[in-house]
Amino acid sequence: MPSPSTLLAKLEGVIDLTEAEAEAARSLPARRLRLAAGETLRRAGDKPTSSFLIVEGLVATAKIEDGRRSILNVSVPGDVPGLSSLYLRVLDVDLVAIDDCELAVYQHDDLRPLCLHHPRLAVTLWSWTLVTASIYGEWIVNVGHRSAPRRIAHLFCELVIRLEAVGLADRSGCELPLTQIHLGEATGLSPAHVNRTLRDLRQEGILIVSGGRLSILDWDRLVTLAQFRPDYLYLSARPPWSD
Amino acid sequence: MPSPSTLLAKLEGVIDLTEAEAEAARSLPARRLRLAAGETLRRAGDKPTSSFLIVEGLVATAKIEDGRRSILNVSVPGDVPGLSSLYLRVLDVDLVAIDDCELAVYQHDDLRPLCLHHPRLAVTLWSWTLVTASIYGEWIVNVGHRSAPRRIAHLFCELVIRLEAVGLADRSGCELPLTQIHLGEATGLSPAHVNRTLRDLRQEGILIVSGGRLSILDWDRLVTLAQFRPDYLYLSARPPWSD
DNA sequence: CGACAAATTGAGCCGGATCAAACTGAGTGG
DNA sequence: CCACTCAGTTTGATCCGGCTCAATTTGTCG
Numbered sequence: 001m002p003s004p005s006t007l008l009a010k011l012e013g014v015i016d017l018t019e020a021e022a023e024a025a026r027s028l029p030a031r032r033l034r035l036a037a038g039e040t041l042r043r044a045g046d047k048p049t050s051s052f053l054i055v056e057g058l059v060a061t062a063k064i065e066d067g068r069r070s071i072l073n074v075s076v077p078g079d080v081p082g083l084s085s086l087y088l089r090v091l092d093v094d095l096v097a098i099d100d101c102e103l104a105v106y107q108h109d110d111l112r113p114l115c116l117h118h119p120r121l122a123v124t125l126w127s128w129t130l131v132t133a134s135i136y137g138e139w140i141v142n143v144g145h146r147s148a149p150r151r152i153a154h155l156f157c158e159l160v161i162r163l164e165a166v167g168l169a170d171r172s173g174c175e176l177p178l179t180q181i182h183l184g185e186a187t188g189l190s191p192a193h194v195n196r197t198l199r200d201l202r203q204e205g206i207l208i209v210s211g212g213r214l215s216i217l218d219w220d221r222l223v224t225l226a227q228f229r230p231d232y233l234y235l236s237a238r239p240p241w242s243d
Numbered sequence: 244m245p246s247p248s249t250l251l252a253k254l255e256g257v258i259d260l261t262e263a264e265a266e267a268a269r270s271l272p273a274r275r276l277r278l279a280a281g282e283t284l285r286r287a288g289d290k291p292t293s294s295f296l297i298v299e300g301l302v303a304t305a306k307i308e309d310g311r312r313s314i315l316n317v318s319v320p321g322d323v324p325g326l327s328s329l330y331l332r333v334l335d336v337d338l339v340a341i342d343d344c345e346l347a348v349y350q351h352d353d354l355r356p357l358c359l360h361h362p363r364l365a366v367t368l369w370s371w372t373l374v375t376a377s378i379y380g381e382w383i384v385n386v387g388h389r390s391a392p393r394r395i396a397h398l399f400c401e402l403v404i405r406l407e408a409v410g411l412a413d414r415s416g417c418e419l420p421l422t423q424i425h426l427g428e429a430t431g432l433s434p435a436h437v438n439r440t441l442r443d444l445r446q447e448g449i450l451i452v453s454g455g456r457l458s459i460l461d462w463d464r465l466v467t468l469a470q471f472r473p474d475y476l477y478l479s480a481r482p483p484w485s486d
Numbered sequence: 487c488g489a490c491a492a493a494t495t496g497a498g499c500c501g502g503a504t505c506a507a508a509c510t511g512a513g514t515g516g
Numbered sequence: 517c518c519a520c521t522c523a524g525t526t527t528g529a530t531c532c533g534g535c536t537c538a539a540t541t542t543g544t545c546g
Binding site for chain 1: 288304306308309311313315327330331333335336358359360362363365366369370372373374375376377379380381382383384386387388430431470474475477
Binding site: 390391432433435436439440 | 501502503504505
């Protein structure tokens with residue numbers, strides 16, 4: 001399944017739209033936006049008037065504190081990071097382009113009527129934010145209760161599975177624009193220790209990170225090391241409708 | 244503001260209900276449920292058919308892995324932990340009563356029609372799940388990137404502010420049914436180190452935890468130590484309506 | 487070629503984990 | 517009313533995973 005490049009396509013991938021719903025989603029004005037690696041799209045404290053679907057590239061959700069940055073999530077094509085600002089006016093995180101990105105931007109003034117008039121669509125967007133919360137939950141465990149090698153392994157498993165779901169990875173690896181700094185911010189490890197951990201994983205013959213690419217040599221051992229269970233990603237999430 | 248004991252009361256506290264909405268919320272069948280401390284209400288993997296509002300007591304949202312438990316959130320009266328299961332069929336966390344609890348239980352088969360017919364109510368419930376996600380985000384930072392004393396201090400600040408919002412705490416402290424084991428699971432610290440950290444905080448004259456009570460001796464220093472900023476709790480959260 | 491960000495490696499240190507033991511205190515049952 | 521139990525707390529001793537800081541190397545791009 002390739003990554004959807006519009007909200008309409010993403011919605012269609014999850015539920016069967018009625019004609020009215022499809023029409024409403026189709027007539028949503030979308031703007032395209034490109035950004036360069038490292039650009040900050042949203043800053044904590046902002047009151048965004050739009051949200052965006054990632055068409056291409058990765059976006060980090062992060063918090064900064066005493067100049068130290070924590071990455072809370074890495075959003076992949078098809079994701080809508082910062083959707084929370086649709087109903088929580090002020091955003092409390094930064095959104096940063098990890099590499100060059102292309103986005104499809106939707107005005108909240110268009111999305112909110114959509115949600116009010118089409119409850120099934122509202123519930124679908126809602127469920128996306130629930131999946132994000134579930135991922136946050138797993139990251140609390142990852143960052144707070146696991147050893148360095150397991151943290152890194154788990155992060156890689158998650159990324160590969162999420163990217164695979166939109167056709168951007170397979171069990172042999174994926175493009176990985178994250179630097180070791182990023183990996184440190186996402187796992188709560190120092191860059192130096194990330195480096196040593198990657199070296200160990202390489203020497204173990206589990207994976208190689210090099211030249212902006214993650215090459216997985218032994219997926220099974222990676223999963224075992226991470227003790228990775230993808231349930232929390234709700235990749236088959238279809239909201240249950242009871243009318 | 245006392246803690247709401249029904250969904251209706253909680254909704255009224257956040258938005259002005261239309262007559263139709265109030266009537267719909269009023270006619271929601273609710274069941275009361277009491278549980279003893281330590282009881283598990285929901286287990287990861289469950290497919291709950293109901294959600295509940297906490298009337299009294301604390302509930303931990305937790306994950307277990309190799310017998311090691313991580314607490315992801317501590318829900319207080321007025322909260323609706325596990326609401327995610329309304330639209331994410333299978334729950335991926337445990338819900339555990341920390342002390343004796345009283346709950347108001349609502350069937351999903353009643354809540355889902357409510358959401359479909361009353362979009363403003365749907366959006367309000369949605370926003371509650373968004374606040375939960377925001378709290379998760381802050382916990383990723385807490386547990387992954389902060390020193391032991393700051394973790395504990397931050398957790399206490401959060402609990403006191405959230406409990407204060409429902410009339411169960413003030414700046415001088417609150418009832419605290421959490422054991423040092425719980426505190427360890429919530430902060431990613433070993434029970435032994437929690438104990439030492441609490442001793443340090445006591446010797447510093449910042450707070451005393453004893454006899455199931457948190458006594459705060461110096462709120463300002465506690466906030467400074469934690470570098471606590473309550474924005475992420477969205478205590479004044481009122482969804483923006485654009486019809 | 488020079489500049490600059492990222493990756494790599496080493497040395498030394500320290501915060502917090504682990505393990506074990508002793509201590510408290512709130513039931514519980516005789 | 518006491519003895520017993522058991523969960524939770526407290527403390528000590530020791531260890532180690534990961535941090536810090538600094539230096540060096542690599543890779544990339546203008």
